[in-house]
Amino acid sequence: MKIILKDIPDLQKLDIYESNGGYSTLKKALKDMSPDDIINEVKASNLRGRGGACFPTGLKWTFMPKVTEKPKYLCCNGDESEPGSFKDREIFEKNPHQFIEGTLLSCYAMGIKTAYVYIRGEYYKWINLLQKAIDDAYKKGYIGKNILGTNFSTDIYIHRGAGAYICGEESALMNSIEGKRGYPRVKPPFPATYGLWGNPTTINNIETLANIPEIIKNGHEWFLKIGEPKHPGTLLFGVSGHINKPGVYELETGTPLMTIINDYCGGMIDGKEIKMVIPGGSSMPPLTKEEALTIKMDDASLKAIGSAIGTAGVIVMNEDTDIVKVLERISQFYYHESCGQCTPCREGTGWLMRILKRINNGEGRIEDLDLLTDVSQNIEGNTICALGDAAAWPVKWTVKKFRDEFEKKIKKESVSLPVKNKVHSLR
Amino acid sequence: MNNNENNIILFSNDELKNIEDIKSHYPDSKSALLPVLWIVQEKYGWISEDSMKCVGDLLDIPYEHILGVVTFYTMFNSKPIGKVHLQICTNVSCMIKGGRELFKYVSDKLGVKNKETTSDGMFTIEEVECLGSCESAPMMQVNNKEFYENLTKEKIDKLLEELHKKNI
Numbered sequence: 085m086k087i088i089l090k091d092i093p094d095l096q097k098l099d100i101y102e103s104n105g106g107y108s109t110l111k112k113a114l115k116d117m118s119p120d121d122i123i124n125e126v127k128a129s130n131l132r133g134r135g136g137a138c139f140p141t142g143l144k145w146t147f148m149p150k151v152t153e154k155p156k157y158l159c160c161n162g163d164e165s166e167p168g169s170f171k172d173r174e175i176f177e178k179n180p181h182q183f184i185e186g187t188l189l190s191c192y193a194m195g196i197k198t199a200y201v202y203i204r205g206e207y208y209k210w211i212n213l214l215q216k217a218i219d220d221a222y223k224k225g226y227i228g229k230n231i232l233g234t235n236f237s238t239d240i241y242i243h244r245g246a247g248a249y250i251c252g253e254e255s256a257l258m259n260s261i262e263g264k265r266g267y268p269r270v271k272p273p274f275p276a277t278y279g280l281w282g283n284p285t286t287i288n289n290i291e292t293l294a295n296i297p298e299i300i301k302n303g304h305e306w307f308l309k310i311g312e313p314k315h316p317g318t319l320l321f322g323v324s325g326h327i328n329k330p331g332v333y334e335l336e337t338g339t340p341l342m343t344i345i346n347d348y349c350g351g352m353i354d355g356k357e358i359k360m361v362i363p364g365g366s367s368m369p370p371l372t373k374e375e376a377l378t379i380k381m382d383d384a385s386l387k388a389i390g391s392a393i394g395t396a397g398v399i400v401m402n403e404d405t406d407i408v409k410v411l412e413r414i415s416q417f418y419y420h421e422s423c424g425q426c427t428p429c430r431e432g433t434g435w436l437m438r439i440l441k442r443i444n445n446g447e448g449r450i451e452d453l454d455l456l457t458d459v460s461q462n463i464e465g466n467t468i469c470a471l472g473d474a475a476a477w478p479v480k481w482t483v484k485k486f487r488d489e490f491e492k493k494i495k496k497e498s499v500s501l502p503v504k505n506k507v508h509s510l511r
Numbered sequence: 512m513n514n515n516e517n518n519i520i521l522f523s524n525d526e527l528k529n530i531e532d533i534k535s536h537y538p539d540s541k542s543a544l545l546p547v548l549w550i551v552q553e554k555y556g557w558i559s560e561d562s563m564k565c566v567g568d569l570l571d572i573p574y575e576h577i578l579g580v581v582t583f584y585t586m587f588n589s590k591p592i593g594k595v596h597l598q599i600c601t602n603v604s605c606m607i608k609g610g611r612e613l614f615k616y617v618s619d620k621l622g623v624k625n626k627e628t629t630s631d632g633m634f635t636i637e638e639v640e641c642l643g644s645c646e647s648a649p650m651m652q653v654n655n656k657e658f659y660e661n662l663t664k665e666k667i668d669k670l671l672e673e674l675h676k677k678n679i
């Protein structure tokens with residue numbers, strides 16, 4: 085079942101998109117549906133955000149004030165900087181008009197006249213691809229003033245980021261659009277009351293928005309039948325690592341991980357064994373081989389084993405992988421990307437990285453493992469945005485699930501120390 | 512610092528027109544800062560203090576704010592760099608497919624370390640975070656634009672030669 089990455093050649097072109105029913109949902113909705121009809125349909129469909137937190141999209145939209153003097157805004161989040169994630173760029177490349185149509189329907193539903201698409205600065209190529217699609221849609225009267233002859237008007241602008249993972253966090257993203265450093269804001273107030281330039285704002289992920297046209301076209305009952313009812317629809321799984329065919333695969337929620345790895349990704353390179361799988365971007369707690377063998381890829385199944393679906397960016401690692409080195413690299417990333425506003429995150433991320441470095445350098449102590457857990461628990465929940473949690477989770481859970489890997493490293497290294505130290509370590 | 516910030520002709524007339532258009536995308540012209548900084552960097556390769564002051568005059572933003580923004584975002588260069596900026600990803604998916612070895616190979620080959628520029632001013636190398644292209648690991652970006660994917664030492668050798676020729 086494919087909702088977004090359909091097997092239609094050249095679907096990125098406007099005429100091909102149109103000849104496959106593209107923009108007809110917008111046309112129909114502007115004629116036959118009220119904004120509330122659309123919100124109700126999305127609510128009933130149980131669409132959950134694809135940006136990482138699985139928040140119900142329809143519910144989010146109801147937070148927007150209906151009557152207000154202020155302008156309202158939509159931010160389309162294409163920052164896509166969580167390591168292991170590369171699915172939104174696939175939409176810009178393969179089906180940009182469905183994302184645009186979804187954005188327009190969302191703007192109509194919430195009474196929004198301006199949408200900004202925030203795209204990470206490194207996606208130069210994809211920014212140009214989307215800009216081309218936007219330009220074409222403007223020319224055909226799908227975007228702009230009096231869309232399709234109605235009194236609905238909306239503009240869509242791309243805002244290019246400049247290298248900062250934190251700008252994917254919704255309030256940092258808004259500051260970045262405002263021309264500031266990408267510092268997350270303290271919440272409340274929430275974006276729906278005080279967002280861009282202090283006005284009501286909704287932030288949605290690119291994939292979330294790309295789902296909207298098909299939901300409106302086919303109805304919520306159709307959508308609810310796809311995948312897991314509690315987390316319905318498809319996900320764009322971006323799979324990388326030690327597999328034969330890495331790539332983006334659109335599959336129903338609840339697809340077993342091993343089906344993805346074996347049937348779609350061509351299995352493990354050289355037939356090696358799995359050691360660890362990160363299920364949804366590097367901040368998600370990793371899975372052991374045993375967990376990987378049986379897990380289904382949806383929100384509830386992953387939560388049940390202490391992980392989460394995140395961005396559905398799956399990183400598969402084989403038996404030869406040095407888990408402690410991988411974790412050090414992950415910690416290095418969050419340390420580098422911490423914006424530095426909150427002390428637990430600013431100091432804690434560096435602390436975690438340094439402990440992991442010393443374990444990898446053969447200077448680790450067995451107490452370091454409890455220290456890693458302790459530091460990560462003191463970051464978690466104590467920061468104004470979830471970057472702190474994103475840094476803490478992989479450390480806490482990797483130490484818990486792969487403790488023997490760390491212990492082996494700490495013990496083995498101490499055995500190979502020079503003789504005088506060996507004597508010391510025997511005491 | 513010379514007192515010449517107002518004399519610098521940073522933008523052509525076409526660019527100024529483009530900037531006016533960009534400003535119209537936002538209710539507050541200060542929000543045009545990132546796009547305008549991109550125009551400067553794409554034209555000059557980096558963003559100098561003079562450029563920041565000039566942009567500040569144009570958008571009515573204090574220099575200190577602009578400096579804060581330029582230094583916050585990793586893709587903005589507040590110092591001149593080489594003609595060819597090699598941005599090699601060493602984050603997890605690339606790392607487990609040899610990204611670090613690739614970085615070391617390039618570093619040894621060019622005789623420069625992370626964020627350094629070769630003495631002829633040609634290449635600057637930088638270890639960067641995940642570029643959102645993990646399926647084609649190991650990979651790198653060049654000059655904030657093209658992605659080069661599924662890299663091997665052989666591919667790198669050829670590519671460096673080509674880039675050198677093209678930019679001499």
Ligand SMILES: Cc1cc2nc3c(=O)[nH]c(=O)nc-3n(C[C@H](O)[C@H](O)[C@H](O)COP(=O)(O)O)c2cc1C
Nearest residue numbers: 133134135161163164165252253254288289292470
């Ligand atoms: C540190 C951090 C980085 C984030 N990066 C992204 C991102 O790159 N793309 C994205 O869609 N959401 C990202 N998010 C989540 C957003 O804050 C927000 O929840 C999401 O864009 C909402 O869209 P959705 O409800 O459609 O999922 C990030 C959150 C945090 C805390």
Ligand code: FES
Nearest residue numbers: 600605641642644
């Ligand atoms: S880890 Fe290198 S592109 Fe994602």
